[in-house]
Structure formats: C-alpha cells, structure tokens
Amino acid sequence: MQYINNHSPHIMKNPFRILALLGCVLMLPQAWADSHYDASGRHRGRSTQDNSGNTRYYDGSGRYQGRASDNGRGNTSYYDSSGRYAGRAQSDGRGGSRYYDSSGRYSGRAESDGRGGMRYYDSAGRYAGRAESDGRGGMRYYDSAGRYQGNKRP
Numbered sequence: 001m002q003y004i005n006n007h008s009p010h011i012m013k014n015p016f017r018i019l020a021l022l023g024c025v026l027m028l029p030q031a032w033a034d035s036h037y038d039a040s041g042r043h044r045g046r047s048t049q050d051n052s053g054n055t056r057y058y059d060g061s062g063r064y065q066g067r068a069s070d071n072g073r074g075n076t077s078y079y080d081s082s083g084r085y086a087g088r089a090q091s092d093g094r095g096g097s098r099y100y101d102s103s104g105r106y107s108g109r110a111e112s113d114g115r116g117g118m119r120y121y122d123s124a125g126r127y128a129g130r131a132e133s134d135g136r137g138g139m140r141y142y143d144s145a146g147r148y149q150g151n152k153r154p
Contacts, residue, residue: 053070
C-alpha cells in the first residue's frame, strides 16, 4: 500500500493518479454544518445540509432531532426526560412512541398505524413476555429458583 504525504513527490509523475484522487474527493457528499446557540451563548445544537437539500438537526448532546428536505418532507425525533429515544413524528402523519417502565426498561411501543406492543417483567425484573397488537406474543415462565421453564403462546 502506498501512502500519500508531502514526502511522496512520485505521485506527480502520474497524472492519472491525481485525477483519480480528485474524482474521489469530488464524489464525496458535500455538506455544511451550522451550530446553534441560545441568548446566553450556550451551545444548543447543530444542523447539517447535504447537496440534496436535506437538513438534519441535532441537539446540544449530539442526538438526532429530525430531518427536513427541500420538498417539504421530514421527521422529528423526541426523547424522554432521561434522554432515551421516545418516538418520532413524520410530515406524512406517520410516527410512533416508545415507552419505558419505572425501572427504565423498554416496555412498549405504539405506532400511528395502530400497530404496537407491550413488554412485561416479573417481580424479579426478568423479561416475562410480550403482547403485540396483531395477536402475537407470549409469556415466559420461571420456576421457584428463577430458572426459565418455557413459553406459552396465545
């Protein structure tokens, strides 16, 4: 493998290498970034835009917040007070939400098209089963020593 640096003048001997390198650089997606600050000067986020006119937004913690395109389509992501992904809303009306129990475990989802599901945990905090809006799911069973014994499907 050949490395290119200031100490490699031999690359100038082959103009096709230069054109190949320029072609690779020119084909990279061009983007700009803009940082956003509040009135007190605190960093609140940034946005980037690519050559296709899509702009992506990120909050001050670097989490993805949403996208907007020049054709009016886009989406927004949101997070709960603990910083966990909590759902999304899209410009076409689709979207969904994510839910967590008091212990911070993922406990379910609801989609705008009516799909969704819940997860259940037993008193020992073990995953105990799930129920889906389409009727799928099942429960897990454990013996008195906490050993997994099997599933029961609807």
